[in-house]
Structures are given as C-alpha cells and as structure tokens.
Amino acid sequence: MEWTIHQVARATGTTSRTLRHYDRIGLLAPSRVGPGGYRHYDDAALRRYQRILLLRELGLGLAAIAGVLDERTDEVDALRAHADSLEEESARLARLARAVRETVRRTEQGEELDVTTSFEGFDASRYEDEVVQRWGRDAHERAQRTWRELGEAGRAAHGAEADAIGRGFAAAAARAAAPGGEAVQDLARRHHAWVSAFWVPGAEAYRQLTATYVDDERFRATYEAYGPGTAVLLRDAAEVLARRELA
Incomplete structure (x- = not known):
C-alpha cells in the first residue's frame, strides 16, 4: 500500500513542502514518483519518516538525524532506543x-x-556542550553566573523583556515592516541588550546567534510561536544592526 504526499502531510501534521525538502536533501525519498511528479510513500518510507519525527522530538537537527539514520543499526533496536529516550x-x-x-x-x-x-x-546542563562549542566555555560560565546573580525578580524581568521583544517583532512582521526601519531597529537594540545581560556579542557573533533563530528548529519554533515571520524578521533586523552599529 502507498500513500500520496498529501495524505502523509495531512496525517503527520506537516506540509508537502517539508516532505519535498526532505527529499531534496536526501533525508526521506519517496518510494516512487508518479505521473506529474507526485510523490508516493510506501510502508518502508513511512517507517523512516516516523524515525525522523522521533529524532526531531529528541532535539536533533536534520544533519544529525541523517547521520543517525545512515548508521547500520537494526531498525527494531533503534526504535526501541528511541522509545526508551522518549x-x-x-x-x-x-x-x-x-x-x-x-x-x-x-x-x-x-x-x-x-x-x-x-x-x-x-x-540546565542539557545544552551545555552545545553552548560551549558555539560560544566558548567563558561565555557559558559567565551566563550561568549572571543568571544565578539575577535572583528571582531579575529572572522574571528578563523573561518579561524577552516576551515583549518577541511580541514586538511578531507585530512588526504582521505589518510587513522593513528590517532597517527605526521601530524594528529599536526592537533589535532591545534584543541585543537583552542578550548582553549575559554575554556581549560583537557584530559577527550577533549575526551567528540570530541566524540560529531561523536555522535551528528549536529556536525558530520559540519565536514563530509569536507569529509567522517573527524569527526571520529578528534575524534580518539583527543583520542590519550588526552592520550599522556593531561592526
């Protein structure tokens, strides 16, 4: 039995565009492509897709997922390990x-x-290795120390500012505001100041950080929860700010 790309998308809550992207990058190929270019998926393809979704739930990026799936491991053993992790x-x-x-x-x-x-x-240590790899041990330790020193009221205020910034960018994205516009740049300045409470990034580091808000599915989901286009506008506004004021 086979399922069309639209049936798979509906059943899994994803989009045909995502499935086509997975095909392009070699992560999930359809079992066959029919007339008109319509993709079809058989049982083996669906099993592979379930593993992809499971690994995404565990926080792996697409490149890491591809590496796991390419390992020559028994499928049942791998699924059992995924179930244990979940x-x-x-x-x-x-x-x-x-x-x-x-x-x-x-x-x-x-x-x-x-x-x-x-x-x-x-x-709090779950992402320590990732943070250290990207930004260095000193940045991680300074951030941890600052977080402890903020106290309960300071942490609440920091979270409230993050929420206000997210809502501000979402509203700007909804009205198709330009990344270089003054109102959006004010939000970018607030965001840079928010980050700088723990670690002051220069132009290139700030670009790299905000790029992860789009490229990393975990961060993108956080910002896109405010509204469509929020993560992309933040990244683009940060690029303008980095070029104008941080370089």
Whole structure:
C-alpha cells in the first residue's frame, strides 16, 4: 500500500513542502514518483519518516538525524532506543510539571520555595556542550553566573523583556515592516541588550546567534510561536544592526 504526499502531510501534521525538502536533501525519498511528479510513500518510507519525527522530538537537527539514520543499526533496536529516550523525557517532564505546581501552591500560600523540590526535572546542563562549542566555555560560565546573580525578580524581568521583544517583532512582521526601519531597529537594540545581560556579542557573533533563530528548529519554533515571520524578521533586523552599529 502507498500513500500520496498529501495524505502523509495531512496525517503527520506537516506540509508537502517539508516532505519535498526532505527529499531534496536526501533525508526521506519517496518510494516512487508518479505521473506529474507526485510523490508516493510506501510502508518502508513511512517507517523512516516516523524515525525522523522521533529524532526531531529528541532535539536533533536534520544533519544529525541523517547521520543517525545512515548508521547500520537494526531498525527494531533503534526504535526501541528511541522509545526508551522518549519515556525518559516523559518522566522528566512529569517531574517538571510537579515542580511547577508545587511552586504555584507555595506562591499562593505565601511560602518560601524549597530548593529540594522546586527544581526537580530542570536540567540546565542539557545544552551545555552545545553552548560551549558555539560560544566558548567563558561565555557559558559567565551566563550561568549572571543568571544565578539575577535572583528571582531579575529572572522574571528578563523573561518579561524577552516576551515583549518577541511580541514586538511578531507585530512588526504582521505589518510587513522593513528590517532597517527605526521601530524594528529599536526592537533589535532591545534584543541585543537583552542578550548582553549575559554575554556581549560583537557584530559577527550577533549575526551567528540570530541566524540560529531561523536555522535551528528549536529556536525558530520559540519565536514563530509569536507569529509567522517573527524569527526571520529578528534575524534580518539583527543583520542590519550588526552592520550599522556593531561592526
């Protein structure tokens, strides 16, 4: 049995454009291409696509996923390993939810937080290797130190500013504002200042950082949650700011 590209897209909540992109980069080829260029997917292709989606859920980028899929491992063993990883993540998220509910309860009742329970499920080291590789050990340690020193009120204010910046860029994207316009550049300056609370990036580092907001699916999803085009406008505005004021 085969499924058309439109059937697969509907069933998986993705788009035909994404499936065609996966074909172009060699990640997921259709089982055959019919008349008119319509792609069809058989059981083997769907199994491979399920593994792609599983690996994306685990936070891997497309290049890393391709590497995993190209390994000569038994498919059942690989799926079993994926299932184990997902169950571990599910348990971690359950602990995280319990911690947040406990914080809500303590806040409502005017109680102090209990450090032994309030941070259960959080794992700030999950992305440490990635951060160190991209920006260096010193940048990571300075950011961690600053985050601790901010205190609860400072961290809340920092998060509120991030939300305000995201909403500002989303509104600008909705009205098709130009990246170099003054209102958008004001948002870019606020974003650079927001980042600089932990680490002050120069022009090239700022370009690289904001490029990840589009290129990395995790970051893109965060910004696109504010509205379509938010991540791209932020990146493009950062490029203008880097060229005009940070170079």
